[in-house]
Amino acid sequence: MSADMSAEELEKKKTYSWQRVPVVERQVASGRLVLELAHSWDYSGRRRRWADRQRWSLEDKLGDVLAELEGRVQFDEERRIAREQEKATQQQQWEAARAQARRRFVEDGRIKALSEQMQAWTEASRIRDYSAAMEAALPDEPASEVVxxxxxxxxxxxxxxxxxxxxxxxxxxxxAAYELKPFMRGWSPYGPDGS
Incomplete structure (x- = not known):
């Protein structure tokens, strides 16, 4: 074994007890060029590989490669703009939902306050009526504790x-944001994305 072999090459040269012929891997250049763009499901259905063929060389197809790259850039830009528009729309919808939730919060607070005031007023009226009834039932000379x-x-x-x-x-x-939660109707009170 030569001293200039890498650890990976040495590992490949190892043989097993049942193996009679050592494994040899050779890469032989074919002289053909291949250009392959990274694959992503976003670009499914689009061409991503060009190579030398018998009828043309890769150099002849560089225009097609550049056109595909430009198409991908345009596709990415359109998607970015669509995402930004969707995010802006979502932000507007959230702000409208938050404003509506705040109005509902105020309305709920007013209803509770009105109910409490009415209960207090009713209780005060009942106490006055009861006091008048007690006073009417008093003897001519009531005890000072009763008065x-x-x-x-x-x-x-x-x-x-x-x-x-x-x-x-x-x-x-x-x-506060947590107080609006019951009035947000499915939206997060902390923002359109829940943060």
Missing amino acids: EWISWARQYADRIDPVLRGVRPPEIPEP
Whole structure:
């Protein structure tokens, strides 16, 4: 064995006990040129290999090769533009969905606040009615604790009555992204791609 053989060549020269003839690989140049473009499923159906033939040489086909390269560049550019347009459309749709979700969030907050105010007003009205009924049922000389109890009940009714506190719309803060999630209808509140 010669000293200038690579480890790979030495490995190939090894023989097995059953092997009588050593494996010899030789590459012999045919004199024919071959040009092959990288294969991708994006370019399926398009030519990707040119070689010398009996009727023409690769040099004769360089125009075809360059035309194919230009076609691939144009194809890639059209796909890039289409992806950008799709991304821009998706961004616009997400922004519209987010704006709609924010409106729904505000509406939901207003409904909850209105419901709470109505419950407080109803409770205050019921307490006042009950206080009036208690007062009507009192004897001529009621005990001071009972009068104090009725007075406290009326003061409490005044404290919880939203009408007496001043009618004002609820303060609804700007929602955080996670608060919008129930209103996004399938979109991520963090962005069109979910990030």
